[in-house]
Amino acid sequence: MYLANKKINIVSNNKSVSKETERILKRKLEKSDFIVTENFEPNADLIICIGGDGSFLRTLHKYNFPDIPIIGINTGHLGFFQDLSPRELDEFIFKYKKGDYRIDEISPVEGLICTGNSCNEILGINEIVIKGFKSRTIHLNLSLAEDFLEKFSGDGILISTPTGSTAYNYSLGGSIVDPRLNLLQITPIAPINTIAYRSFTSSIIVPEHATIKIFPEYTYENSVLIVTDGTEHRYNETVEVQVRLSELKIKLLRFKEYNFWNKVKEKFL
Structure with a gap:
């Protein structure tokens, strides 16, 4: 050739x-x-x-x-x-x-961020991160499709592709994943695990067709910080974030x- x-x-x-x-x-x-x-x-x-x-x-x-x-x-x-x-x-x-x-x-990871009046799509090669603005503690209700998983409290959660498993995910203690596997990894960022708050403290692996749904709870403000491959986006009045593997x-x-x-x-x- x-x-x-x-x-x-x-x-x-x-x-x-x-x-x-x-x-x-x-x-x-x-x-x-x-x-x-x-x-x-x-x-x-x-x-x-x-x-x-x-x-x-x-x-x-x-x-x-x-x-x-x-x-x-x-x-x-x-x-x-x-x-x-x-x-x-x-x-x-x-x-x-x-x-x-x-x-x-x-496959990149795909996020759909829905506010009160619109939805915005983002893509990441490595990961999508959902955090509180100004590094405040954030409370997130996590579901896999319609099955409730947990109410997370801490700095945020990171959802990584196998390709991104060696990046920010790895520094948080997440697992390195062979890129020949199609899956997503949910890794907590500084989870709070006390009598008042109970959160997973290790990564969760979900299959390629899973849809991860995140519903923020607000205490001081009504915005979340979404970080994709290191680039920050602030969304006000976010009511739901859906994350899945992209077909791209x-x-x-x-x-x-x-x-x-x-x-x-x-x-x-």
Whole structure:
């Protein structure tokens, strides 16, 4: 399989090492007969994101979770999403031209935030977090579909995808989940567990078709803070939040030797 003359979008953050990597990569791709677009092309064949994990997530959000395979080059710190380093550009081009790769699909998490007069949809690759505004204790009634689960009290709850299980979820003590599993993980953030308030203190795993419903109770104000992949949104008079796995698929370009658990050991152990 020979993939020359294919369009490639390159997206980079503003760090000098990223811009230099972008310049070198563009020259190498064009020398190999690829077309590197000046502006983001929704009909391109590949997105290459240069930066760290934050840049990778911002790229997907900025371009509305495009139906184009994406791969990352790490010029940041952890680089869990990024599969390449700047020194692997030639190897990447060689393998890509031969078609020596696979496409892994992951599902974002989808939230529907309903206020008194409207509903707003949000998506997250890693997670959706429901918190109290100004870090106040929040009280949330949780249900799985129509089955009441608990009245949570604490700083908030995080609902993560398997892909996001190694991010904020992991720092809260949640489980690392193999991304080949389709499920959602509910992880409490500083739960209160006393005579007055009883909350789960560990993660809850729910199946892929589950709908998680959250009904806030208000004491001091009538707003909640929704955080998706690190970006905050404040919604006033929120009456219900529904969270489920999205039917949308994000396509990650992987080399055939990619192994999730090897990456976990490399980055965390």
